[in-house]
Amino acid sequence: MTAFRPLVLTVLASVTVLAACSRSLTPNETMVAKALFGDTLDTEEVTVMAGIGVLPLPREPKPEPGAEEAEPQAAPPGLCDRKRSTHRYWTWPAAFVLENDIFFSYKYYPQDAFRGFPESLPYPASVIMAHELVHVWQWQNRARTAYSTNRAAQETMDNVDPYWFEANRTAEFLSYGYEQQGAIMQDFVCYAFFDRKNPRLEELAAILRPVLPVDDFLAKLPRR
Numbered sequence: 001m002t003a004f005r006p007l008v009l010t011v012l013a014s015v016t017v018l019a020a021c022s023r024s025l026t027p028n029e030t031m032v033a034k035a036l037f038g039d040t041l042d043t044e045e046v047t048v049m050a051g052i053g054v055l056p057l058p059r060e061p062k063p064e065p066g067a068e069e070a071e072p073q074a075a076p077p078g079l080c081d082r083k084r085s086t087h088r089y090w091t092w093p094a095a096f097v098l099e100n101d102i103f104f105s106y107k108y109y110p111q112d113a114f115r116g117f118p119e120s121l122p123y124p125a126s127v128i129m130a131h132e133l134v135h136v137w138q139w140q141n142r143a144r145t146a147y148s149t150n151r152a153a154q155e156t157m158d159n160v161d162p163y164w165f166e167a168n169r170t171a172e173f174l175s176y177g178y179e180q181q182g183a184i185m186q187d188f189v190c191y192a193f194f195d196r197k198n199p200r201l202e203e204l205a206a207i208l209r210p211v212l213p214v215d216d217f218l219a220k221l222p223r224r
Contacts, residue, residue, distance in 0.1 A: 021056055022047045022101070028114040033133055035217040036185070041137045045100045050109040053101065058109055079123075080190035080198070082183065085161040094128050097135035098149065104128070118220045121193050131186035138178055145174060152178045169206040176207075184208065192218060 025033060030043045050057050094108045104110065113129035115122055138147035155177050156162045162179040173181060184204055191201035208214045 021053055022049045023057060024048070026112040026114070028112050028117050029129065031220075032114045032117055032130075032217065035220055036130065036189075036212060036214055037133070037137055038213040038216070040141060040212070041133065042140055045140070046133070046136055047101050049101060049103045050106050051103070053103055058106060075123075075194035080127075080187055080195050080200075082164065082187060084164045088160050094124070095132045097132050097139070099139050100136055102129070102132045102136065118222055123194065126193070127186045127190045130189040131182040134182040134185045135178070138181065145178075147178060155179065167200065167203040167207065169203060171207060173207050173211045185212075188214065189217070192221060196221075 025043050025046050025048065033041055033043050033046075048057075092105055095102060095104045097103070108125060108128055110122060110125035110129070113122065113125040117126075135147075135152070138145045138152075142148065156179060159177070159179075162177060163183040165176055165180040165183055167184075173184070176184065184207060188201065188204040188208060191198050191204065195201070205214055205218070
């Protein structure tokens with residue numbers, strides 16, 4: 001039995017390290033995900049990682065002594081307005097998804113992407129998470145969405161700006177590309193929280209409503 005002890009310790013150490021490399025959705029993230037996707041998204045299957053998921057998650061920095069949480073400020077004009085890219089360029093993404101796993105870059109990794117909900121939300125972590133949850137939803141509902149990693153990658157390769165879309169109230173959500181679907185949800189959450197009076201919010205809600213219960217999300221937000 002003694003001879004197996006080093007092996008057991010090694011296995012336990014490996015499991016501990018791997019566990020530290022990912023986390024489940026926080027209670028806030030779970031609540032928002034359910035408000036946006038209802039029972040069409042299995043939130044318990046979702047894991048969040050940083051980088052490529054092989055190093056422990058970043059620790060939350062300790063607040064400086066005497067520091068107080070800043071009061072919420074009005075979002076700058078145009079924060080949620082999407083601009084179309086006319087040339088192709090590559091950079092490490094803010095986040096990406098492989099099946100049920102969401103990988104944030106270290107720059108954008110959040111301890112809780114919806115911390116403070118519904119009174120406040122961290123930007124840009126909240127809208128990035130909303131976008132990536134769409135990709136998890138696409139994967140979990142692939143019998144309906146026909147989603148696959150290869151299809152999504154090919155779509156990105158074929159378009160200069162795969163995130164750009166024209167909002168059309170009469171268009172079906174699933175008729176948009178995979179990244180466009182993520183962008184629609186991302187912009188919807190952004191306008192809903194940071195620019196509620198913008199008429200574009202209702203345009204996006206009209207696209208999402210036939211497929212997802214996004215009014216549940218809107219109902220949770222404070223009146224402004």
